[in-house]
Amino acid sequence: MNLPVLITGASSGLGLETAKVLAAQGVPLILGCHNVERAEAARQQILEHAPAAEVELLDLELASLDSVGAAVKELHNRTQPRLGAIVCNAGLQIVDGVRTSEDGYELTFAVNHLGHFALVTGCEDLLESGARVVVVSSDVHQGPRKSMGFPAPQWRAPRELATPGEGSGRDGRIAYANSKLANVYFTYELANRWGDRGITVNAFDPGLMPETGLSRGYPAPARIGFRFLAPVLIRIMPIARTVAKSAADLAWLATGPELAGTTGKYFTGAAEVPSAPESYDPERAAELWQVSDELVRTARQIPPAERR
Template sequence: MAGERGTKLPVLVTGASSGLGLKTAKTLAVEGIPLILGGHDEQKTAAAVRQIREHAPGAEIELVDLELASLEAVAAAVDALHRRERPGLGAIVCNAGLQIVDGVRASRDGYELTFAVNHLGHFALVTGCGDLLGAGARVVVVSSDVHQGPRKSMGFPAPRWRDPRALATPGENAASDRDGRIAYANSKLANVYFTYELARRWRDRGITVNAFDPGLMPETGLARGYPAPARIGFRLLAPVLIKVMPIARTVTRSAADLARLVTDPELAQTTGEYFTGAAQVPSAPESYDRDRATRLWQVSEELVAAARRTSAE
């Protein structure tokens, strides 16, 4: 099983070159778990490997070129994972994510970039690697309590869910900071829908699928899209925010909680659940809408297929 010391099946971590992904990879490596790091910046990924091996000398680390903003690139990564000498995965940690606050951006496939990276790329990756995951494998999708709205996210705007095809289409008038944050909240709600639908579809295969909210981590680079004064202030105030804000956590603490969802034997049968830190808690009431989750799955399959047809032409 993934997470047992000496396992021969590696854990694939997306967004492992910095922040929560890097810290989680370090935590898993120290436990003797082989890793596959998914990333598209060679220099950052190489630096991540060096840092991991400083904490865990002799760690087993492989790399896969993964650009979640391009479904063609995701397909190439899936193919590369299948062509490994010993294919097979013990777990996938869908950690990579971004937040856009300076207007609308589109992915290489023409989809709204936040939705494309935070949801659609991971959807294509996990479903494409489904045959590499056996009984006992785990999938963890990093979501966020921003999907619950201001009551749970200290004022972050609530998602405004629409048909997934509309969410994937950049709007000409969505150009403000608030629009970008709403798109981010929508993508995090999509993460929860995907988690619950995947858990239902894979339950009979013995694969667990859970969503994880790491809390507000002021130390990470998620605010990199904000204006310079906000970024600087956020960084300088990080120690204070972690102490005074109930939802704020250190990266080290969140990484330990995330790694636990991959390794803890007591969670081997836990699937289709939402965790905030180490606590299993309810997600937003609207996140349990099965019709929405089914529709998101259907549209995601169609968008991935359309992108593949376009790249083949």
């Protein structure tokens, strides 16, 4: 049975381009999006690209854990609920102060990590042996030596990372780097917990993609410059890639037969590479898992014995 791939943040950028690649290969898709109009527009683009594609839409707002819970319930209520893969692609970067999620958590941490944590763990019983989870991280978690000067993470206790505070644009970029380090911790912990079930979990660095909308929070001059300089940046910057190239690599991680037994790894493009030395700290990964579970249950008022 050709099981569907669920992609978060699939209405634009890397998520949409990855969906197009998979649709052309005949892979059924579930697009997790928080904007209905943009989601429908994305579906139409995919169908223009691959007219025979099977594309379902899933209402999913990662900044709201109740929305994530409702999406998990909807997935379980599908006629055939099993999933072939979950691609945790959605992400945001905030450079204009501090924002909070619907549940009162720092928004970058909430969307980039906590919402995906709730989604994936809530769908545990829909994933069987051979299924995959791919978590889109970034080399910004490795600090300036790998990210062309982007601020390094400043890891703190997970509850502190989830707590909003006063901040500047630089603090927002540090929060983004922390969230991408959290993505790697989540990947490694999930791979350890689910490894005996035959489910593979890997992290993916798509590189700097000047064509995408991740810079939408930056001032207008920076956004315009980024857009017009994109072709040049892709040619001259070692970490820059086209969206098409990164989408092909991400689709391969989600379905490529060569990776059937590969788990708990970090990929930059199609290359398996080491993540940051601090990302291999098992105590931090375990603490992040425990606290994330507690934060989800607290926000949704779920007793400890329940997960959905």
